[in-house]
Amino acid sequence: MSRLRVGVLASGRGSNLQAILDATSREDFPACVVVVVSDRERAAALDRAARAGVPAVFLNPKDFADRAAYDLGLEQVLREHRVELVCLAGFMRILTAPFVRAFAGRILNIHPALLPAFPGLDAQRQALEYGVRVAGATVHFVDEGVDTGPIVLQASVPVHHDDTEESLSARILVEEHRLYPEAVRLFALGRVHVAGRCVRVEPER
Numbered sequence: 001m002s003r004l005r006v007g008v009l010a011s012g013r014g015s016n017l018q019a020i021l022d023a024t025s026r027e028d029f030p031a032c033v034v035v036v037v038s039d040r041e042r043a044a045a046l047d048r049a050a051r052a053g054v055p056a057v058f059l060n061p062k063d064f065a066d067r068a069a070y071d072l073g074l075e076q077v078l079r080e081h082r083v084e085l086v087c088l089a090g091f092m093r094i095l096t097a098p099f100v101r102a103f104a105g106r107i108l109n110i111h112p113a114l115l116p117a118f119p120g121l122d123a124q125r126q127a128l129e130y131g132v133r134v135a136g137a138t139v140h141f142v143d144e145g146v147d148t149g150p151i152v153l154q155a156s157v158p159v160h161h162d163d164t165e166e167s168l169s170a171r172i173l174v175e176e177h178r179l180y181p182e183a184v185r186l187f188a189l190g191r192v193h194v195a196g197r198c199v200r201v202e203p204e205r
């Protein structure tokens with residue numbers, strides 16, 4: 001079985017990266033992580049990659065003139081590693097349109113809210129401040145907007161009356177760690193079909 005080559009972009013602690021690394025470490029998983037790139041030198045995600053024996057690349061934004069140049073650098077690293085699917089896992093930069101087009105239909109992101117509710121930063125806080133009773137996580141394709149692409153998988157969690165941003169985030173994170181590897185698996189198996197805004201996931205045969 002040839003495994004789908006995944007590149008993960010991460011800026012921070014990398015717990016979603018870890019969930020993907022753990023899943024891909026199983027022999028029967030149809031994808032493998034071939035490179036992890038971060039825009040932050042001290043990102044724990046880079047340590048996690050190194051521990052898993054995966055090339056970990058720090059791409060310093062200061063070495064590039066602007067966002068367009070940075071994204072070209074990013075594209076080059078991903079191409080060098082022959083990446084077939086790009087997974088954003090807490091990557092704190094908005095990708096430029098040419099980058100998104102270069103990997104059209106091959107970039108996934110995880111967002112800690114039930115999109116289209118609460119896109120952008122601090123989604124869990126937005127949910128608490130709005131007073132929703134149900135929150136959750138979304139894996140979606142990345143298009144040229146912010147958290148606007150077609151939705152692949154979602155999972156919901158209850159919001160409790162005494163929730164803090166931390167307690168709600170922790171409950172959502174459990175679902176994130178389950179959803180993201182599952183979305184990668186389905187994509188790798190060719191079971192994810194996009195038609196306009198909508199995604200159809202082929203059932204298991």
Ligand code: GRF
Nearest residue numbers: 013014015016090110111112
């Ligand atoms: C997660 O909550 C994810 O949904 C959001 O950023 C956070 C990243 O966490 N996009 P981690 O670095 O994967 O632990």
